Amino acid sequence: MIDPLPNRQQTTAVFGSFVLDGRAEVPTVIRDHWVILEGDKVAAISPSRPKAADVVLDKPGRFILPGLMNLHNHCFSEAIARSHAEDGNGVTADQSVVYTVLLPLSKSGLDILSSQERLAVARMGIVQLLLGGATSVMEPFRNGIPEMFDAALELGIRFWGAPYLFSASDPHAENGKVVYNTQSSDRSDNAADLAAWNTLYETWQGRDNSRIGLAMSPHATDTCDPDLFRAATERARELGVPITTHLAQSASEVEKIKSRWNGRTPAEYLDWLGVLGPDLLAAHCVFCTDEDLALLRARDVTVMSCPRVFTRIAKIAAFGRFEAAGLRTMVGTDGYNMDLLGELNAAAIISKTASGNPKIATAPVLLQSVTSAGGNAVGRSDLGRLVPGAKADITVVDMTHPHLLPYMDPMRALITLANRAQIDSVIVDGRLLVSGGKICVGDQSRIMAEGCAAIEKIWDLPEARAALSKT
Numbered sequence: 001m002i003d004p005l006p007n008r009q010q011t012t013a014v015f016g017s018f019v020l021d022g023r024a025e026v027p028t029v030i031r032d033h034w035v036i037l038e039g040d041k042v043a044a045i046s047p048s049r050p051k052a053a054d055v056v057l058d059k060p061g062r063f064i065l066p067g068l069m070n071l072h073n074h075c076f077s078e079a080i081a082r083s084h085a086e087d088g089n090g091v092t093a094d095q096s097v098v099y100t101v102l103l104p105l106s107k108s109g110l111d112i113l114s115s116q117e118r119l120a121v122a123r124m125g126i127v128q129l130l131l132g133g134a135t136s137v138m139e140p141f142r143n144g145i146p147e148m149f150d151a152a153l154e155l156g157i158r159f160w161g162a163p164y165l166f167s168a169s170d171p172h173a174e175n176g177k178v179v180y181n182t183q184s185s186d187r188s189d190n191a192a193d194l195a196a197w198n199t200l201y202e203t204w205q206g207r208d209n210s211r212i213g214l215a216m217s218p219h220a221t222d223t224c225d226p227d228l229f230r231a232a233t234e235r236a237r238e239l240g241v242p243i244t245t246h247l248a249q250s251a252s253e254v255e256k257i258k259s260r261w262n263g264r265t266p267a268e269y270l271d272w273l274g275v276l277g278p279d280l281l282a283a284h285c286v287f288c289t290d291e292d293l294a295l296l297r298a299r300d301v302t303v304m305s306c307p308r309v310f311t312r313i314a315k316i317a318a319f320g321r322f323e324a325a326g327l328r329t330m331v332g333t334d335g336y337n338m339d340l341l342g343e344l345n346a347a348a349i350i351s352k353t354a355s356g357n358p359k360i361a362t363a364p365v366l367l368q369s370v371t372s373a374g375g376n377a378v379g380r381s382d383l384g385r386l387v388p389g390a391k392a393d394i395t396v397v398d399m400t401h402p403h404l405l406p407y408m409d410p411m412r413a414l415i416t417l418a419n420r421a422q423i424d425s426v427i428v429d430g431r432l433l434v435s436g437g438k439i440c441v442g443d444q445s446r447i448m449a450e451g452c453a454a455i456e457k458i459w460d461l462p463e464a465r466a467a468l469s470k471t
């Protein structure tokens, strides 16, 4: 259904009225330059129009950014909850929607969808990510949807697939409590999950010019036991792949870890197991104490802050809190709304109002959080920076859109006025994937229709109807 990606052996020249130039120590906005891509690399940033190029994007008013990195997202599980858990709907007895809807229904959904249907959901998510301006994604997902890799391969995004490992694969809410079923027949086997991860690693790691890779992904502190965390961490460090997990994302998780592990907080639990380190991307951390944040900082952990999804439970997930603690912090979308520029705007608003300080979560810091901070988080100096020799991943924003005009400062305009509606072009590994705000690989409307049909099939399940009818 989807045509093969275009050949990478070509030159692309993009004119920017504004270019976030990474050649200086601190990325700076320069005016009226060409960014020239050759094959999979940035070849030059030049004031002169190149003599020849296979693809030329020449329109005034564009802002050329290093490819935006969205390193915490869930295409599948969040699609199941879309628009359900808003306005307090479906959140009962203070239970996180993680346990009432996301984990239970993503599990049942995978049991009933065919491989083609799962691929349809995966394609829909990747399209949304690209249209949201992301060139890179780290995507934790349940093992039952390996089609995430196929969709990433065919649609061209840079992809760290992060298939989950679980010790308790079926945590769910029951009578106002989270039940883990660790003794039930569906208890996951640590070794089996790690073996499944290893098989996917053998199949996918390094595919298509190393555009596709894996991250180690023990699901969360309350769903993975010490043996699994230790084994997963050891394997990831042996292979040099990033590790990602959910950390302190709900009050019930914190309580569970304290009661199980001698009063430890989730961050202390991971430190006890040797998981904390510069290769760990820890998602959310909103229920971390200040002491926990100091511990994460001491271990040089990256925090993935996803502010919008927490408004569902009226919980402040302020980027600025992690910034103030000195942590390398990125903004991700958590699958909730894959509009990365919009998420940066939310991060700014929430951080400033929560702290009473308008000088934190500034436009340069937030832009850095989805560019160079991302490259640093995954140990890749060739990502998240516009410099000659870097990967040819760029995100181009149309700053002439009526939503934005007029503006004095393009970088601040980007954060305060823009969102995904102004994403003009997305190029990954030298390939043009979004042009004029539309996907140019695959049939966008067909991909969306097929993805929605698969999700609606899950919504029709009796257990889904029961869960989704709860208010």
Ligand SMILES: [Zn+2]
Pocket (backbone or CB within 6 Å): 072, 073, 074, 246, 283, 334
């Ligand atoms: Zn998540």
